[in-house]
Amino acid sequence: MVSYKELGLVNTREMFAKAIKGGYAIPAFNFNNMEQLQAIIKASAETKSPVILQVSKGARNYANQTLLRYMAQGAVEYAKELGWEHPQICLHLDHGDSFELCKSCVDFGFSSVMIDASSLPYEENIALTKKVVDYAHQYDVTVEAELGVLAGVEDEVSSAVSHYTKPEEVVDFATRSGCDSLAISIGTSHGAYKFTPEQCTRDPKTGRLVPPPLAFDVLDAVMEQLPGFPIVLHGSSSVPQEYVDMINKYGGKLPDAVGIPEEQLRKAAKSAVCKINIDSDSRLAFTAAVRKVFAEKPAEFDPRKYCGPARDLMTELYKHKIINVLGSDGKAE
Numbered sequence: 001m002v003s004y005k006e007l008g009l010v011n012t013r014e015m016f017a018k019a020i021k022g023g024y025a026i027p028a029f030n031f032n033n034m035e036q037l038q039a040i041i042k043a044s045a046e047t048k049s050p051v052i053l054q055v056s057k058g059a060r061n062y063a064n065q066t067l068l069r070y071m072a073q074g075a076v077e078y079a080k081e082l083g084w085e086h087p088q089i090c091l092h093l094d095h096g097d098s099f100e101l102c103k104s105c106v107d108f109g110f111s112s113v114m115i116d117a118s119s120l121p122y123e124e125n126i127a128l129t130k131k132v133v134d135y136a137h138q139y140d141v142t143v144e145a146e147l148g149v150l151a152g153v154e155d156e157v158s159s160a161v162s163h164y165t166k167p168e169e170v171v172d173f174a175t176r177s178g179c180d181s182l183a184i185s186i187g188t189s190h191g192a193y194k195f196t197p198e199q200c201t202r203d204p205k206t207g208r209l210v211p212p213p214l215a216f217d218v219l220d221a222v223m224e225q226l227p228g229f230p231i232v233l234h235g236s237s238s239v240p241q242e243y244v245d246m247i248n249k250y251g252g253k254l255p256d257a258v259g260i261p262e263e264q265l266r267k268a269a270k271s272a273v274c275k276i277n278i279d280s281d282s283r284l285a286f287t288a289a290v291r292k293v294f295a296e297k298p299a300e301f302d303p304r305k306y307c308g309p310a311r312d313l314m315t316e317l318y319k320h321k322i323i324n325v326l327g328s329d330g331k332a333e
């Protein structure tokens with residue numbers, strides 16, 4: 001058993017309370033390798049933004065759980081080395097799908113876990129979430145739950161259609177499960193293809209797809225039911241078209257990839273939404289930078305020469321999200 005407190009990490013409780021009060025959101029960036037982690041920490045340290053490092057089940061299998069724990073510990077030390085005196089870094093399990101996985105993460109130094117039982121019937125979702133909460137809270141680890149179903153594909157999590165969260169269920173769910181935060185479905189979606197062309201309109205000037213707007217009426221109704229309760233948005237990459245264009249220009253093939261417009265996320269960040277998950281955007285930045293080097297310098301074979309530029313582009317992306325979308329800069333001096 002390793003406590004996250006020994007690693008210098010924090011849970012989400014205080015972060016979220018401050019974010020709701022302050023009208024901003026905490027970035028939750030997924031990582032599974034060193035360059036991503038370096039970029040996240042550098043961007044967070046330079047902007048003094050609290051940050052949630054997210055690891056999915058697939059990422060945990062990819063990177064190895066022991067190595068991950070030391071990477072998170074290293075991230076705290078690296079942040080201090082960068083001059084961030086009191087880093088607020090949370091290590092969070094994204095989309096835990098069983099009690100055993102969540103328990104294992106709690107035991108291995110995670111400071112927060114998500115139990116995603118949203119595909120189960122309502123009562124079973126409550127029961128499993130409560131089981132995880134009862135275990136995690138013994139160690140002061142916070143728990144995120146999910147109600148409603150997001151469309152899209154993210155590692156092992158996939159669903160063809162979304163079902164908006166039912167606002168009339170949230171009080172009962174939060175009370176009986178004891179969860180610390182709630183991921184809801186209001187039209188965000190996992191992956192780089194969040195919407196089909198049929199769901200979108202086309203901008204006549206640019207020919208780009210324009211996605212349908214988020215269901216802010218559902219968010220408002222949830223906030224009315226659960227005033228001041230931390231709400232989480234998954235699947236909130238904006239799929240920057242500059243990266244998609246770079247990938248396509250340098251030999252990639254991502255036709256009609258489309259995400260959530262940043263102005264909608266900016267609006268959400270000002271509400272009780274206090275955690276916004278961004279994964280695909282950093283994958284796109286990484287891939288765009290690597291493809292560019294490969295196309296322009298085909299003789300290059302030192303991974304540092306293409307992972308380095310990828311890291312730089314991701315750092316830029318993370319800083320942009322923190323400052324211009326989430327508003328979390330300067331909130332963890």
Ligand SMILES: [Zn+2]
Nearest residue numbers: 154234235277
């Ligand atoms: Zn998700």
